Amino acid sequence: MSICPHIQQVFQNEKSKDGVLKTCNAARYILNHSVPKEKFLNTMKCGTCHEINSGATFMCLQCGFCGCWNHSHFLSHSKQIGHIFGINSNNGLLFCFKCEDYIGNIDLINDAILAKYWDDVCTKTMVPSMERRDGLSGLINMGSTCFMSSILQCLIHNPYFIRHSMSQIHSNNCKVRSPDKCFSCALDKIVHELYGALNTKQASSSSTSTNRQTGFIYLLTCAWKINQNLAGYSQQDAHEFWQFIINQIHQSYVLDLPNAKEVSRANNKQCECIVHTVFEGSLESSIVCPGCQNNSKTTIDPFLDLSLDIKDKKKLYECLDSFHKKEQLKDFNYHCGECNSTQDAIKQLGIHKLPSVLVLQLKRFEHLLNGSNRKLDDFIEFPTYLNMKNYCSTKEKDKHSENGKVPDIIYELIGIVSHKGTVNEGHYIAFCKISGGQWFKFNDSMVSSISQAEVLKEQAYLLFYTIRQVN
Numbered sequence: 001m002s003i004c005p006h007i008q009q010v011f012q013n014e015k016s017k018d019g020v021l022k023t024c025n026a027a028r029y030i031l032n033h034s035v036p037k038e039k040f041l042n043t044m045k046c047g048t049c050h051e052i053n054s055g056a057t058f059m060c061l062q063c064g065f066c067g068c069w070n071h072s073h074f075l076s077h078s079k080q081i082g083h084i085f086g087i088n089s090n091n092g093l094l095f096c097f098k099c100e101d102y103i104g105n106i107d108l109i110n111d112a113i114l115a116k117y118w119d120d121v122c123t124k125t126m127v128p129s130m131e132r133r134d135g136l137s138g139l140i141n142m143g144s145t146c147f148m149s150s151i152l153q154c155l156i157h158n159p160y161f162i163r164h165s166m167s168q169i170h171s172n173n174c175k176v177r178s179p180d181k182c183f184s185c186a187l188d189k190i191v192h193e194l195y196g197a198l199n200t201k202q203a204s205s206s207s208t209s210t211n212r213q214t215g216f217i218y219l220l221t222c223a224w225k226i227n228q229n230l231a232g233y234s235q236q237d238a239h240e241f242w243q244f245i246i247n248q249i250h251q252s253y254v255l256d257l258p259n260a261k262e263v264s265r266a267n268n269k270q271c272e273c274i275v276h277t278v279f280e281g282s283l284e285s286s287i288v289c290p291g292c293q294n295n296s297k298t299t300i301d302p303f304l305d306l307s308l309d310i311k312d313k314k315k316l317y318e319c320l321d322s323f324h325k326k327e328q329l330k331d332f333n334y335h336c337g338e339c340n341s342t343q344d345a346i347k348q349l350g351i352h353k354l355p356s357v358l359v360l361q362l363k364r365f366e367h368l369l370n371g372s373n374r375k376l377d378d379f380i381e382f383p384t385y386l387n388m389k390n391y392c393s394t395k396e397k398d399k400h401s402e403n404g405k406v407p408d409i410i411y412e413l414i415g416i417v418s419h420k421g422t423v424n425e426g427h428y429i430a431f432c433k434i435s436g437g438q439w440f441k442f443n444d445s446m447v448s449s450i451s452q453a454e455v456l457k458e459q460a461y462l463l464f465y466t467i468r469q470v471n
Helices: 005-011 014-033 036-043 073-081 106-116 118-124 146-156 159-166 169-173 183-195 205-211 214-226 238-256 260-266 274-278 316-324 394-400
Strands: 057-060 066-068 085-088 094-096 281-288 295-303 306-309 334-336 341-343 346-353 357-363 365-367 373-375 385-387 409-421 426-433 439-443 446-450 460-470
Touching: 005 014, 005 094, 014 036, 014 085, 057 073, 066 073, 146 159, 146 183, 146 214, 146 238, 146 409, 146 426, 146 439, 146 460, 159 169, 159 183, 159 274, 169 183, 169 238, 183 214, 183 238, 214 238, 238 260, 238 274, 238 460, 306 316, 316 346, 316 357
Parallel strands: 306 357
Antiparallel strands: 057 066, 057 085, 085 094, 281 295, 281 346, 334 341, 357 460, 365 373, 385 409, 409 426, 409 460, 426 439, 439 446
16 A cells, blocks of 8 residues: 555545545445345446456446456546546455555544544444444343354344344334333343443443343343243254244234335235344245256245254265255155156255355254164364355356356355254253454353354354355
């Protein structure tokens, strides 16, 4: 990075300076708040070759054109039109195509933006307490409630859910507005307690710690009222609680809808709640004739998480390969209308649409024919970055491929729920990656920092991956 004389020249004129500040502010807001699909299509897609993130994509500061680095399309735009400033849509940094370098005196822009909007910033924000800025607080075990607290920690450290909760989308529309009667209000209460400012009037650290559990107690009360099987002191399954909690978030959203038409729309696969917009994907199941490869029967079904077999597997990619592999159906009596033959058909599962957050369950609990259960303690190696391009359906690959090449679809690991012990006597622990890239271990009320190397040694049961990049 270098000191750019061209940006300094722009800042000498108050009108051009104001224009640059407004555009920079707007571009950064789009990059930070857009959902991944809109971000990829609107800020990372080259306006000339239409490739997504080809090396890097730059947004023109003066006209909104997006051009790629690899094919020099932004450089051509800069030379033809004379627009020399572009914002890198990957990292938000400002690049001067006349200096051919990133602008080193970026503080000049940041300070100018802050000074311009300082009065507004002061009235709408507050300096967070360092102790609470990342929600790093444990949840007390109220009697075999670790299966709940581990799921809650992964949820309340999910960037999409935190943004949703802090935007007060639910509380602004909720008809109940009571955390002891509304499940989503209880979740918002937990977020407020773990991310909000400390009350300096609290008498002691112990009373402060107890006060932070109010939302968790409300959520337990709501959960027990809805499902009595969750009450008591017996250990429950964390994956089942995950499915329960996202269903309750959806139900709260439906209850808040203003009319029957909106309710019907939400219940007919057109829901815009946080659960379905962030966690929902879809699977394509196809039955193909082995002779002529005619695909006569294809169904599309939604999913909120994928359950993967781990028996005789060592790596997560092996589990996904097994999930995606072709399977010959025996005794199916399949007749192909295309080639007029009757033979064993081939079935294959592929991902029709990937979600913003991909949740994977490693099936560690096996139900035996004699009615008993056993736990599979095999270690499954899982990566910090997961490429899902090989597991998309054929149609989805064709839609995204250019020149016969399927783009990499990279997910980043942000959360883990591990299980230690046996089927009947075990303990759940959560591991979450916060915004700064640091991993933390949440063992009920205990929170501790942990290295990524140690995290990757865990016996994972649930894995949470968020979309990071499409190349």
